[in-house]
Amino acid sequence: MKLVPDTNADKRIDAGTRRLVRTGVETVLNPFDEYAIEAALQLRDKLADGSTVTIVSMAPESGKEIVRKALAMGADDAVMLSDPGLAGSDVWGTAYALAAGIRATGFDLVLCGTQSTDANTGELPGALAEYLGVPGLTYVRELSVEAGRVRVKRETETGYQTLSAPTPALVSVTKSANEPRYPSLKGIMGAKKKEIKMLALTDLALVKPVGGDGAKTEVVDLAAPPARAKGKTVTAADGADGARQIVEFLKERKLL
């Protein structure tokens, strides 16, 4: 899971460092990741075979409180990849480092959100599956695990596919999959005792350099978008009048 600025906060990129400003903005759990956590909890409870749910997040140590919220939802423990040397990682470096952290932890199934509300690239799940060397099933709205295989309904732009693959595998979960639970008071209390294991760069034994130095992309320019001017407001006397005014406007703009 990823830590992101609050969905409704006014986000900006620092003109000097060219990184997202994370100070003064409330940090929250990436809303897309809540569906993955909920899917993991439901699967664990359904399997009831001793399977456990571990939260994995790459974030500064100050992000512990957010990770604890995921533990309060019901996850068993957590692993944080936390090291100043990871700061400034791009999608490539994030996927590469996360894969190492997840491998070190051990897994049968990796569940993740489809994208984040900040960078919003949607590129992490695919890259992560590759670096883990496992089948990647993305945009999933239903999943089940049986006899060492994961079976999913994967959303497409026009419908869905039913796919299956042997575990270990990676699945990215969409908003249609479930309704994420709110942590209960008992969950919140219990989360305080759960383990958050901290992994530093030295624990990951990465071969390639990551962080800002190893990144394969760099921001070379930042600009404010051209402001959208306030347009005109008209009142429709009735349906036909409203429609006529829109048609006239669209004709002026050569859209009709």
Place this chain on the structure above:
Amino acid sequence: MKNVIAFIEHKNGSARRVSLEAATAARTIADALGGKAHAVVAGAGAKAIAETLKAYPLDAIHVLDDASVDKLLDPAVDALESVAKAVGPSLVLVGNTMIGRDVGSRCAARLDAGMTSDVVEFKTDGGRVSCVSPKLGGLTITTCAFRNTEYGVATIRPNVFTAKQSTGAGEIVAIAPSGKTYAVTLEEDVDEAAAELGVEEASVVVSGGRGMGGPEPFKTILKELADAFGGAVGASRAAVDAGWVSHSHQVGQTGKTVSPQLYLAVGISGAIQHKVGMRTAQTIVAINKDGGVPIGEFADLLVVGDAFAIVPELAKQVRDLKAAHA
């Protein structure tokens, strides 16, 4: 990187428009870099698609025509990876679509490539490629360059680049099958909405919000208006959260980002959550019963009135106009 490779998505025997936009952009960038423009097309009927691609300015069209690997991502990733490795240092272009993001990111991991997303413009100053993308829902325009790598993968925003036909040499080259056994099994592929255009790709999006009051308008008046324009139906988070329409239609921060020529917001107040998903539309027209809604601050035209009366009438007038021009 000198060469540019466009990954071609296709369905029902036609290349997707965003892929043709990628093919055209590939030519422009390759010319600026002094390299070649390639395309990769894989799956059932790929050969026939390749023939149609000859109308676009490509130097080579690489084809894996194999029905057995149709609709699966892994073989497409293998095909793209093998072409990229054969071509050498290159920029790979995919659509910023569900398939494009998957194929692009996976191929990038194999090539240890830099990844940029939602690109709306490429710059090639001094032979170095940089990618311009609106970030944080269009709050900033970010330009990213590649470094520490010989490969770059960019997902391009649909509807921004122009697909233009012109004669290219268009040599067709067969891609050798990978010979791999794939772990993922496709059991079924179901179309729920026949030939429905996705909101990300549509040049006209008609979106409904809380003011629609229920699921019906999404299937009736909004659909009818979208059809009249040849566009797609979108929705605000409020409408999706109420269960009126599926999440695949959602425009906004927790949904999709769209840049159509025309965005029609019906019964949508225009909160920041929604605004960031559609503020880069070329023209925004809003219909709302309340003249004081936030969308009035950035829409090109806000019509204050009864959407349930205006929308069906607008659909009729648009249909009549189109019929008169046909």
